[in-house]
Amino acid sequence: MRPTGRIHLGHLHGALLNWKKLQEEYKCFYFIADWHALTSEYAHPEIIRETTYDIVIDWISVGLDPEVSTFFIQSQIKEHSELHLIFSMITPLPWLERNPTYKEQLQELTHKNVYTYGFLGYPVLQAADILMYKANGVPVGEDQAPHVELTREIARRFNHLYGEVFPVPDVILTPTAKLLGTDRRKMSKSYDNAIYISDADEVIDDKVGQMITDPQRARIKDPGDPDICNVFSFHEIYTDSETVEKISGECRSADIGCVDCKKLMAANLKKGLEPIKAKRKGLKSNIQKVREIVEDGNKRARAIARETMAEVREAVKI
Ligand code: SF4
Helix, strand or coil, rough: CCCCCCCEHHHHHHHHHHHHHHHHHHEEEEEECCHHHHHHCCCCHHHHHHHHHHHHHHHHHHHHCCCEEEEEEEHHCCCHHHHHHHHHHHCCCCHCCCCHHHHHHHHCCCCCCCHHHHHHHHHHHHHHHHHHHHCCCCEHHHHHHHHHHHHHHHHHHCCCCCCCCCCCEEECCCCCCCECCCCCCCCHHHHHCEEECCCCHHHHHHHHHHHHHHCCCCCCCCCCCHHHHHHHHHHHHCHHHHHHHCCCCCCCCCCCCHHHHHHHHHHHHHHHHHHHHHHHHHCCCCHHHHHHHHCCCHHHHHHHHHHHHHHHHHHHCC
């Protein structure tokens, strides 16, 4: 996860809760991708340090377990940069230039100059991150799948050139996040439409109050369509199923207004986030403990990275 801002509900439902499930089944490595963050935040890198530990706190607060999974900070494992360098020698430029995410991001990030060597090579660094731990699977959303495909190609090319060192990892497709931002676009810090786990209750009330609902429902007497309403998607997660059904019917028959519907949703959302926030508060007041957790994870990751790099140097004969 890139440390470029606080964790929002899009992250929670689009990635973290899935990661939580995965750790029951797999040996997982979760890391703060601070070098990746630098590819776009190089002009204002302060945000990286500011948010790194905050994100780890959120991970633990939502139930990721550092005893079960390994948490680490990418830049603390210097071996990633060496493997990235070696992979960059064998990655043909057209593989990177045709990457659809790269093209999309160039168009989207117009306010930042990302026509850089590092940004183009982002997937090569990702390949190093993944293959360093000889991962068999990478949990990603559909939009990230082409990056993993590139990792697979790099692994195959390396193995072909220097002998079998890396497994070719599979994509573990994660369900796409159902929750959109308050303006119905993808929830994102850059769109200023996100509800954060750490938002105070009043802030949540305010943001929910501003949420765009069924755009066809202009007046309270107009029937609504919960299936296209983002507030309803939140209800489906945070409200009990009986009430969800009731709201669905009342929305369609115009027996409930959006203001009341939002108030109910906000109340349930705040209640749902309560245990996470309580855990968050405890960890915030013991930041030293969080640092120790990360340091311990760094050590575990570094030991594996050293072994892999010894094998890689041997294979490359350098
Ligand atoms: Fe959405 Fe609720 Fe309004 Fe229906 S009543 S459109 S579900 S906010």
